[in-house]
Amino acid sequence: MPTFPTSGWLIFLRISGKADMYSFGVVLLELISGKKSLDLSFSSYGNGFNIVGWARLLIIEGRPSELFSLELWASGPHESLLGMLRLAAACTLPVRPTMKQVFD
Numbered sequence: 001m002p003t004f005p006t007s008g009w010l011i012f013l014r015i016s017g018k019a020d021m022y023s024f025g026v027v028l029l030e031l032i033s034g035k036k037s038l039d040l041s042f043s044s045y046g047n048g049f050n051i052v053g054w055a056r057l058l059i060i061e062g063r064p065s066e067l068f069s070l071e072l073w074a075s076g077p078h079e080s081l082l083g084m085l086r087l088a089a090a091c092t093l094p095v096r097p098t099m100k101q102v103f104d
Contacts, residue, residue: 025091
């Protein structure tokens with residue numbers, strides 16, 4: 001099940017369409033990877049590393065297939081899966097698409 005940081009973190013997050021799209025991107029990353037947003041496996045990357053930072057690192061290093069759970073990647077099709085990753089990445093950038101843009 002997707003998880004989010006503690007409710008204390010949410011105090012600083014103003015509810016908006018931009019925040020909703022970031023959350024959508026995080027949930028999508030959780031679903032495709034099978035990892036939680038603050039998974040313990042990210043601790044080896046440094047303090048404060050989360051699923052978004054991990055995804056960006058793998059994309060920059062040209063290893064996007066490593067983001068997917070083994071079962072999901074094996075089920076393919078890879079181009080559709082990479083399209084979902086591109087969407088998740090776009091939703092976690094400072095300039096994000098609107099839900100209408102995602103839907104279209």
